[in-house]
Amino acid sequence: MAEYTPMIKQYLSIKADYQDAFLFFRLGDFYELFFDDALKASQELEITLTSRDGGKIPMCGVPHHSSPNYIGQLIEKGYKVAICEQVEDPKTAKGVVKRDVVQVITPGTIMEGALLDEKANNFIASVTPLHNSFGIATCDLSTGQNAVKVLQEDWKSVCLELQSLGVKEVIVPKDMNEERVKLLEEVYQFTVSKSIEIDLPDNLHTIMEDLDSNEVQLVGKQLLSYLVRTQKRSLDHLQKFVFIETNAYMKIDPNSKRNLELVETLRQKQKKGSLLWLLDQTVTAMGGRMLKQWIEQPLLDSKSIEERLTIVESFMRQFFNREQIREQLKEVYDLERLAGKVAYGNVNARDLMQLKRSLQNVPSLKDQLLDMDHPGLTDRSHNMNPCEELTNLLDAAVHEDAPISIREGNIIKNGFNNQLDEYRNASVNGKTWIASLEQSEREKTGIRSLKIRFNRVFGYYIEVTKSNLHLIDEQRYERKQTLANAERFITPELKEKEDIILEAEEKSIELEYELFIEVREQVKKFIPQLQALAKQISEIDVLQAFAVVSEEGQYCKPIISNEKVIRIEAGRHPVVEQMMDRQDYVSNDVRMDQNRGLLLITGPNMAGKSTYMRQVALSSILLQIGCFVPADYAELPLFDQIFTRIGAADDLAGGQSTFMVEMMETQYALNHATDRSLLLLDEIGRGTSTYDGMSLAQSIIEYIHEFIGAKTLFSTHYHELTVLEDQLSRLENIHVKAIEEEGKVVFLHKVEDGKADRSYGIHVAELAQLPPKLIERANALLKDFESEKGKNIAHSEEKVKGDNGQLSFFEPSQQTKPQKIIQSDHPVLNQLKELELLSMTPLEAMNTLYNLQMSIKQGKQEEAKWVKSNN
Ligand code: ADP
Numbered sequence: 110m111a112e113y114t115p116m117i118k119q120y121l122s123i124k125a126d127y128q129d130a131f132l133f134f135r136l137g138d139f140y141e142l143f144f145d146d147a148l149k150a151s152q153e154l155e156i157t158l159t160s161r162d163g164g165k166i167p168m169c170g171v172p173h174h175s176s177p178n179y180i181g182q183l184i185e186k187g188y189k190v191a192i193c194e195q196v197e198d199p200k201t202a203k204g205v206v207k208r209d210v211v212q213v214i215t216p217g218t219i220m221e222g223a224l225l226d227e228k229a230n231n232f233i234a235s236v237t238p239l240h241n242s243f244g245i246a247t248c249d250l251s252t253g254q255n256a257v258k259v260l261q262e263d264w265k266s267v268c269l270e271l272q273s274l275g276v277k278e279v280i281v282p283k284d285m286n287e288e289r290v291k292l293l294e295e296v297y298q299f300t301v302s303k304s305i306e307i308d309l310p311d312n313l314h315t316i317m318e319d320l321d322s323n324e325v326q327l328v329g330k331q332l333l334s335y336l337v338r339t340q341k342r343s344l345d346h347l348q349k350f351v352f353i354e355t356n357a358y359m360k361i362d363p364n365s366k367r368n369l370e371l372v373e374t375l376r377q378k379q380k381k382g383s384l385l386w387l388l389d390q391t392v393t394a395m396g397g398r399m400l401k402q403w404i405e406q407p408l409l410d411s412k413s414i415e416e417r418l419t420i421v422e423s424f425m426r427q428f429f430n431r432e433q434i435r436e437q438l439k440e441v442y443d444l445e446r447l448a449g450k451v452a453y454g455n456v457n458a459r460d461l462m463q464l465k466r467s468l469q470n471v472p473s474l475k476d477q478l479l480d481m482d483h484p485g486l487t488d489r490s491h492n493m494n495p496c497e498e499l500t501n502l503l504d505a506a507v508h509e510d511a512p513i514s515i516r517e518g519n520i521i522k523n524g525f526n527n528q529l530d531e532y533r534n535a536s537v538n539g540k541t542w543i544a545s546l547e548q549s550e551r552e553k554t555g556i557r558s559l560k561i562r563f564n565r566v567f568g569y570y571i572e573v574t575k576s577n578l579h580l581i582d583e584q585r586y587e588r589k590q591t592l593a594n595a596e597r598f599i600t601p602e603l604k605e606k607e608d609i610i611l612e613a614e615e616k617s618i619e620l621e622y623e624l625f626i627e628v629r630e631q632v633k634k635f636i637p638q639l640q641a642l643a644k645q646i647s648e649i650d651v652l653q654a655f656a657v658v659s660e661e662g663q664y665c666k667p668i669i670s671n672e673k674v675i676r677i678e679a680g681r682h683p684v685v686e687q688m689m690d691r692q693d694y695v696s697n698d699v700r701m702d703q704n705r706g707l708l709l710i711t712g713p714n715m716a717g718k719s720t721y722m723r724q725v726a727l728s729s730i731l732l733q734i735g736c737f738v739p740a741d742y743a744e745l746p747l748f749d750q751i752f753t754r755i756g757a758a759d760d761l762a763g764g765q766s767t768f769m770v771e772m773m774e775t776q777y778a779l780n781h782a783t784d785r786s787l788l789l790l791d792e793i794g795r796g797t798s799t800y801d802g803m804s805l806a807q808s809i810i811e812y813i814h815e816f817i818g819a820k821t822l823f824s825t826h827y828h829e830l831t832v833l834e835d836q837l838s839r840l841e842n843i844h845v846k847a848i849e850e851e852g853k854v855v856f857l858h859k860v861e862d863g864k865a866d867r868s869y870g871i872h873v874a875e876l877a878q879l880p881p882k883l884i885e886r887a888n889a890l891l892k893d894f895e896s897e898k899g900k901n902i903a904h905s906e907e908k909v910k911g912d913n914g915q916l917s918f919f920e921p922s923q924q925t926k927p928q929k930i931i932q933s934d935h936p937v938l939n940q941l942k943e944l945e946l947l948s949m950t951p952l953e954a955m956n957t958l959y960n961l962q963m964s965i966k967q968g969k970q971e972e973a974k975w976v977k978s979n980n
Contacts, residue, residue: 115205117143117166123193123210129302130189130213133176140192141170153186154179180214181222187300189215189339213339216300217278218250220453225251227443228389228397234271235280235304235332243267244328246350247274248336252398252445253346253452253640257320257328258353262362264289266777268297269363273372273405280304280335304331307338316349325352346452346636359407359733360750362781364774368753369726370684371404384727387684388736390657392438395445395643396650403651407733409747411669416485417652417735422666423483424656425737430481431653437474438650441467444643448636456629458511458520464632464639465503471495471642478649486649493645499635506628515625518618526624532617539610543569546603554580561603569607570597655736662686664737667728668744673785675701675725675820680740682724683731695858696740699725701820705841707813710824711831711865712845714873717858718824719755721845722789725822726751729787748820749785752778756792768797775809784818791824803827814839831864937961 113121120143124132131150133140142150147167151158154171156179161168171179180190192214197207216224217233225231230249237244242261248254260267271279271293279293283303293299313333320326329350336344367375374382380389385404391397408414424431442463450456471493478490511520523530547561556577563569567589573581574595586598599607658664662683670676679696686694695717701708710718728738729748738745754774775793782788793809794802806825813821814837834842844865846857854872871887940961946954 114162117162119205119208123208127191127210127213130191130215131183132191132193132210133171133180134193135173135195135208136170138173139170140173140176141168143168150183153188154182177222181224184214184216184219185224187216187298189213189300189302210341212341215278215302215339217276218336218339220251220449220455221446225446227394227446228391229275229401230254230398232274232276233278233280233332233336234274234276235328235335236267236271237282237328237331238285239324239328244325245270246328246332247276248332248347250336250340250347251449252395252643253348253449253636254445255316255329255332255348255350256353257325257350258355259325259328260355264292266363268292269367271299272297273363273366275372278302280332282331302335304335305338306330307334309333309337310343313337313344313347316347318349320350320352342453344452345633346449346640348640353406357409359409359730359748360781361405361407361730362750362752362777364777365726365751365753366405368755369723369730369751371730372401382684382688384684384730387687388654388658390654391650392435392653393441393646393650394443395647396438396654398445399644399647400651400654403734404730407730408735409733409749411747414669414733414735414747417655418666418737420483420485420652421655421659421735421737423481423486424653425660427481430477431656434474434477434649434653437470437477438646438653440470441474441646444639444646448639448643451629451632452636454629456632457513457515458507458625459513461503461507461628461632462509462511465500465507468496468500468503471646474646474649489645489649494638494642496635496638496642499632499638502628502631506624516618516622518614518621521621521624526620529617529620529624532613532620535613536610536617539606539613542606543603543610546606554582556580567597568599568611569603570599571603572597652735655734659737662739664731664739665741665743667732667738667740669732670744670746673703673746673820674744675699675746676742676744677725677728677738677740678742680724680728680738680743682720683727683739685720685724686739697721697724697858697860704839706818707810707821707823707837707840709810709830709833709840709842709864710822710844710860711826711828711842712824713847713854713856713865714826714870715876716845716847716856717860718845719791720858721860722791722822722824723753726753726787726789746785746820748787749783750781751787751789752782753789754778754791754793756795772805779809779812779817782813782817782819786817786819788813788817788819788821788823790821792826793823795826799827803829806830807833810840811837826870828864834864937964 120132120134123134124144124146131142131146133142135141143161143166145167147158147169150156151167151169154169156169156171158167158169160166180192183190190213191210192212193208194211195206196209196211199206215233217231219225219231231251232247232249234245234247237246239259242259243264244257244259245267246255246257260270262270276299278300280302281290281293281304283305285303290301293301309330317326317329317333320329333347336347361369361371366372370383372383372385373380380386385401388400388404389397391400408417444464444467447456447460447464447467450460472495475490475493475495478486478493506521506525508520508522521529523533543561547559550561550571551557551559554573554577556573558574558577560572561569562572570589571586572595578596581598585600587600588596589599590597664683677697677699680699681694681696699721710721712718724739728740728743729745729751731738732743732745733747754771756771771793775790778788778790790809794806797805806823806827807830810821810823810830810833813819831842833840841862842864843860843862846859846861847865848855848857849872854876871884871891874887875884940957944957949957
């Protein structure tokens, strides 16, 4: 380091601690970046790269005042930025001014600006491997919300869970397996940071006190350590960690969340087209965020569900109250994030005015809720604390139209502080005095155009045009500045007043700043109340949103079935229905009970099988979050879990359309499902060859029927499986109807009992406008295959039902054709079985093997001859 200047040495020693961040190094009015940071930032930000110290050190910089924009750009790209400020007064500093990092801004810790989506939480998460599970702690620094949960899942599911939560940054232990880190960074594109444990301040220990096990506390601590290290401030607004008991909510594993498009669409990953989008009639940003949390955590407790439903019902019945409440909610700003900004010390006077206006709406909101005469709403109304003391303080202290800057005055109201009033009077009186001085000087000199003005450089001055200069009193008038056709003067008495005015103004601005900080400290004391109020208001907002959606969609109030019955009349898929003309949607009934627990759905591609299955799952989720259901009548049990699995051929989204993935996901569902779960299996088994797939599909169905008992909807294009209805007492066939009209398939989207007659695949291909020649050829081939099948149809039923009525999928035993597949009584197999391997020499074994192979090859030749002669 010897060759560097002291300042660069300082830079390098600070940078050493922030290797993974861009170091924004404060130099005067600029933040400068050096070395590799400069090379990289100049590219990312498209700013000019220069150098210093004779071209040895690459450098680039951004002005301090426009830095938020540049920092935002880097954060959006997933980088971190360490802000390094001067931490002593340059005027009094000896040698290089002391500098230090005051905050590290990272994608998961932004507090304001365009990067914060107002209707979504900005989560940072930390993941800690535990015994056979992973602990996940999440924090939204902008709202102060903290939670911990333990997932008994594999690493990929953990990644998917983080993705569906919308996590921006993941903290992992420093010894985390590199493969896992790689998956997080490269496949799921998270910003990943390694944790460094530190001793936490006391206030952060208390926010972990509800986490009862040491193991779970460790998960929270890892996250908090990172926040303390990067944010370098008190973090007063962080709320107590909530331990999310996964058993307290309906479990929807990350794959199913994606498949059901709960918060974003499968392919485009957009909110539009998801259940969240459909339900989002919330008025406040806080309500929007709570809605998302509710969708991800449907309830299991029937009392709480019923309560939500009755509130929604009240909101539907009392339209005018609801509309008034919606109007009031429009005036409520984001209390949670405002509280966060207060704690962070970056709140301005306008934010405080938003806070005041929000609070001023609370009393009338409480009245409206009381007026609705619902016990749940009455309780909620009583529990809301409008923080009157705080409203009064803000009303007395802060100007309605205060500027954004908190350093330029005009923030604090007159009458709030005597000293400030005195300064202001001095300044105002001085200005009045100056206005009258202008008049008296005009009279004294007889110059009618004489003016007294002020500018920042010269202060107050008397301006006289050149033609009038001979009229001034040269004894009193002291020349200050000469212009082209005027001269500017000062007089001793003007100078004296100027000093008084300027001093008063300077002092009043300083005092205003101090008073503002005092007010902000007062507001800080109300953070817990504000956070509680934010929660109460968000809940009301979500429930009124449910009422709006339920009313517009003509949903019905669902009934919770204690008998594990599903009875839906004229049910619809809420999102598909919304995306199309409502009258074009064909509603369908669903009927399942103890004797009808598995529905095998057949029907052509594009008929509506998936839509039908999903509508059952979405209706269940709607019920369990407390919303009405898109149907004329709906009775549903409370499901503990929902699993949705899509056959590999359909799951192209993640680029993971392998059969293995399909099977692993199915394994997961079968392992975790109970008789209180809902299973949707959509074309499972089609990612492999026909017989393989069909055999697997059948055994999966049998397994669910025999060992799990979960309510299951299984769609398949294997028509052969429909015979299972005779074998499995609780399985029934249903199909989605399609008809053929003038050679073209017409989808009726109507679900009926019984099996489908055919699969219409070629018609669908025709609809997709495959070349006519190709379609013609496919039709011809189909005819051939069908006539071939016709020949074998006689034994096709036997094929499925084996001996003693047991189901089996062995290849048909071909009587007329030489055996292609080795049957269990094949002579070669028999010989193999008889071999006494342990008493054979290697040479004998070799010879026997050779002979066996020869006999199979001969068999093949015979088969080839047979094929030739039959063509
Ligand atoms: P499948 O699973 O049988 O291949 P989908 O459920 O994916 O078919 O449905 C295909 C399309 O048909 C949907 O995107 C939707 O536009 C339409 N559709 C499905 N069900 C209905 C319905 N009940 N009423 C109207 N249109 C429907």
